[in-house]
Amino acid sequence: MSTQNFPLPDVGEGLTEAEIVAWKVAPGDRVAINDVICEIETAKSLVELPSPHAGVVGELLVDEGATVEVGTPIITFVTDARDDAGPGAVVTAEAPAPEEGGGSVLVGYGSGGGATSRRKRPAERPVRSSVGVIAKPPIRKLARDLGVDLTTVTPTGADGEVTRDDVVKHASQASVFRNIETPEWGSVREETVPAPSAAPSGLARGLTATRPSAAGDDRTESIPVKGVRKATSSAMVQSAYSAPHVTVWKEVDATRTMELVKRLKASPDYADIKVSPLLLMARAVIWAVRRTPMVNAAWIDTEAGAEIAVRHYVNLGIAAATPRGLLVPNIKDAQDLSMKELARALNRLTLTAREGKTPPADQQGGTITITNIGVFGMDAGTPIINPGEAGIVAMGTISQKPWVVDGEVRPRWVTTVAGSFDHRVIDGDGMSRFVADVASVLEEPALLVD
Structure with missing residues (x-):
């Protein structure tokens, strides 16, 4: 028998820290290789962490x-x-087991030393609650x-099982009524959000887990800035204080849309695709980018001086409010997609974001973003431009x-x-022309037929 310390592994995102969201095991529990032991949250993803060992949980150290x-x-x-090499275990590397403090790297989460063995998990079975x-x-x-x-969802799966579509459909229907009732005031009259050290005190946004105020005043509480909120605040401050923002907007008769x-x-x-005005907005933005490519460009500082990178492709970002905070996944090469393909891509992006399963790769490499504030x-x-981009478009209700x-x-x-743009990259006439083009498509979608 031996005791193994398991260090927090690099989950393959190039990040240096993570939050322990929830433990799925307790001291004394017996686990098999690849059983989920906890959920961790990085700046971009919520990840289930599998056990690298089979045996008994000793102590939760965090x-x-x-x-x-x-x-x-x-x-x-x-x-x-016998635990780590029992029947059914598949050894994927021949090396000694990770030692204490050895910087664990899990199979599928990056490269590194240390033996890792995996046992196939049985297929997940539906669980019947009380x-x-x-x-x-x-x-x-x-x-x-x-x-x-x-308990309020109507199941459509085999044997009365609730499916993913059942849950999403129920949530979508409920969201229509979410603003009808005014929420009651909480017992706390005032909340304080500490901003990152590099930001002015009024710029940190959003709420996460709370803790008592350091001042001991029960009328206030302090909310740690971490995870997605920390990453978002850092990116927004960087953008707001490095790119000169200008915003233009236009009212649009969207009846034909x-x-x-x-x-x-x-x-x-x-029949099997959710269609909304956002689909037409996305097509309009892609169409308008072709006519004003500079809105899809980026300002780049190099040792030799600044340059502007004009991208001849569109990785279309969609700002998504999720249970974990603001995420901006993007659809790669959106300019090559048909209307139906783009609709399916938007459906997948939305569902994945709501589930908290958006991978880091889907949040990187965006060229221009749409934020649909009309849903609120x-x-x-x-809107504030995403770092690495020169334009962002907001669609109102x-x-x-x-x-x-x-x-x-x-x-x-x-x-x-409305469109915000980086005035270093594109001038007012270019951004005005771009917003006018988007508006023209929403007024007459037949322009998309060319």
Whole structure:
């Protein structure tokens, strides 16, 4: 028998720290190789950490909610040779087991020394709760993340099992009514969010786990800045204080866009695809980029001086509000996709982001971003550009308003398109032309047929 310390591994993102979100085991539990022992949150992803050993859990060395550096021991295992090399184990490297403080690297999470063995896990079986709901563990986690009570979901799977689509559909229907009731005031009248050291005190945004105020005043609480919020605040401060932002906007008669969305929803070709005005907005942005390529460029500082990189492809970022915070995954080479392919890509991006499963690669390499603030009931805004990009477009809510058509006032579906741009890369006439092009497509989607 031996005791093994398991250090927090490098999960292959080039990051240096992670937060222990939740332990899935307790001291005394017996685990097999590859059993999930905890969930960790990095600046970009929520990751289930598998056990590198088979044996008995000895001690949990780090509390939930703590942020630790890669290489820090987080758990101990009591093992013997038969545990780690039992029936069904597949040895993937012939080297001694990781020693204490050895900077563990797990199979599938990067390269490094240390033997790693894996045992195939049995297929996940649906779990029946005490109230009779049948759902697999990933579906239960998705429901928790979306705030869905599984007992209220109508199951459509085999044997009455709740499926992923059931949960997402239920969450989407519930979200329509989320702003009808005004939430009650909490007992805390004031909240303080400590900003990162490099930022002015008013710039940190969002809430995560809370802790009592250091001042001991029970009317306030301090909220640590970490994980996605830490990464987001750092990126936004970097962008706001390095790129000179300018924003322009235009009101748009989007009635024909709404008519096309309605026809696509009714089309058999789109029967299994969720269609929304965001699809037409995405197509409009891609179309407009071709006419004003500089909005898809980037300012780059080099030792020889600054240069502008003009990208002749579109990795289209979609700002997504998720249970973990703001993420901006992007659709690679969106300019090559048909309308239906783009709709499917948007569906996959949205679902993956809601599940908290967006991989780091999907959040890198974006060239221009859309933020759909209309889903929050906002008419317009002045969005901050993502670092490495020169433009971002905001789409406001689409609502019926009086509009003058051929000299007569008529009810029309109206929205506002706003665009922020890096004035080092593109001038006002270029960005104005770009926003006007986007607006033109929303007013007349037939422009997309060329």
